[in-house]
Amino acid sequence: MPTERLKQLQHLFEENPNDSFIQFAIAKEHEKLGHHEDALHFYLHLIEKDPHYVGAYYHLGKLYEKLEEAGNAWEVYEKGIEMAREASDHHTLGELMGAKMALEDL
Numbered sequence: 001m002p003t004e005r006l007k008q009l010q011h012l013f014e015e016n017p018n019d020s021f022i023q024f025a026i027a028k029e030h031e032k033l034g035h036h037e038d039a040l041h042f043y044l045h046l047i048e049k050d051p052h053y054v055g056a057y058y059h060l061g062k063l064y065e066k067l068e069e070a071g072n073a074w075e076v077y078e079k080g081i082e083m084a085r086e087a088s089d090h091h092t093l094g095e096l097m098g099a100k101m102a103l104e105d106l
Contacts, residue, residue, distance in 0.1 A: 003029070003033065005029060006026070006029045006030070006033070007028075009022060009025050009026045009029060012071065014053060016051070019066055020049070020053045020056075021045040022044055023042050023050075024042075024044060024046055024055065024056055024059075025051065026042050026061075027039045027042035027043045027046065027056070027059070027060075027083075028059065030042060031059070031063060031077040036063065036066070036067060039063055039065075039097075040060075040063060043056055043059065043060040043063065044060070047060065047079075051079075051083060052086070052087060053081055054080060054083050054084045054089050054092045055092060056080075056082025057076050057077065057079060057081075057083065057092075057096060058080060058092065058095050058096055058099060060076050060080075061074075061076040061077045061080065061096070061099055061100075061103075062072040062099065064076060065103065070103060070106065073099075073103055074100065074103060077096050077097075077099055077100040078100070078105065080092070080096045081093060081096045081097060081100065084096055
């Protein structure tokens with residue numbers, strides 16, 4: 001059952017289906033609720049429609065790690081690193097490189 005917050009976000013999404021932040025917020029809310037498949041759907045849709053929304057790559061990679069899909073996490077981190085470099089987003093770049101290095105150590 002969706003929470004009130006998720007209902008509000010879904011309503012906003014219906015009004016603004018191309019708003020990347022709303023899609024990200026919905027993915028995070030689903031993830032918080034343990035709805036991993038729904039979260040995965042929104043993250044994947046987000047990076048397909050807006051590949052330069054660099055913040056999504058870290059969270060999608062971590063979700064893949066949680067789902068024990070290390071290969072997918074690796075690919076997401078690689079793509080995210082590429083996008084963060086293009087955007088000169090040094091903060092996100094550092095997070096993604098750290099996540100990738102930690103994944104290598106597993």
